[in-house]
Amino acid sequence: xxxxxxxxxxxxxxxxxxxxxxxxxxxxxxxxxxxxxxxxxxxxxxxxxxxxxxxxxxxxxxxxxxxxxxxxxxxxxxxxxxxxxxxxxxxxxxx
Amino acid sequence: xxxxxxxxxxxxxxxxxxxxxxxxxxxxxxxxxxxxxxxxxxxxxxxxxxxxxxxxxxxxxxxxxxxxxxxxxxxxxxxxxxxxxxxxxxxxxxxxxxxxxxxxxxxxx
Numbered sequence: 472x473x474x475x476x477x478x479x480x481x482x483x484x485x486x487x488x489x490x491x492x493x494x495x496x497x498x499x500x501x502x503x504x505x506x507x508x509x510x511x512x513x514x515x516x517x518x519x520x521x522x523x524x525x526x527x528x529x530x531x532x533x534x535x536x537x538x539x540x541x542x543x544x545x546x547x548x549x550x551x552x553x554x555x556x557x558x559x560x561x562x563x564x565x566x
Numbered sequence: 567x568x569x570x571x572x573x574x575x576x577x578x579x580x581x582x583x584x585x586x587x588x589x590x591x592x593x594x595x596x597x598x599x600x601x602x603x604x605x606x607x608x609x610x611x612x613x614x615x616x617x618x619x620x621x622x623x624x625x626x627x628x629x630x631x632x633x634x635x636x637x638x639x640x641x642x643x644x645x646x647x648x649x650x651x652x653x654x655x656x657x658x659x660x661x662x663x664x665x666x667x668x669x670x671x672x673x674x675x
Contacts, residue, residue: 489568493619499577521619
């Protein structure tokens with residue numbers, strides 16, 4: 472588990488990509504800013520496996536978001552968070 | 567252009583969740599067994615990612631009309647047709663045969 476682009480605590484942004492095809496990054500989380508809280512492992516890229524192709528391994532991060540940053544009209548407590556598993560190639564540093 | 571695929575509906579208004587307990591029907595257990603077996607073949611005939619992709623590609627109308635295991639078997643069938651494991655004519659003939667047998671059983675019951 473070397474060669475990880477992101478470490479715990481890193482601020483990241485989910486790509487605002489909307490490609491066709493099989494994608495594991497939920498629509499609602501694209502473009503949101505969050506914090507890496509762990510790596511769930513390194514797995515074969517499901518975007519290729521879904522089409523019966525051989526797939527390279529990609530790190531899957533656990534990324535924490537503030538609910539209020541995800542939902543425009545969020546009514547709950549300010550400290551509420553949401554964790555989404557997101558593959559490395561869907562993340563960029565939040566600068 | 568943003569494309570939100572039909573299955574990717576997280577966050578949309580869906581009304582209240584009504585939890586209900588239910589047993590699995592025999593055909594649902596069979597679907598589960600078929601999918602597991604297709605996963606275990608060498609080479610693997612059906613990966614879970616392929617099945618998910620096939621479910622996403624069922625299209626909005628079909629996706630909503632089918633229940634959980636109907637989506638599974640519909641997707642698996644389409645993927646096996648794509649891979650040449652199933653022939654459409656053989657499948658069509660077999661489905662007609664099974665339906666006729668089922669109808670005959672009903673008529674004599």
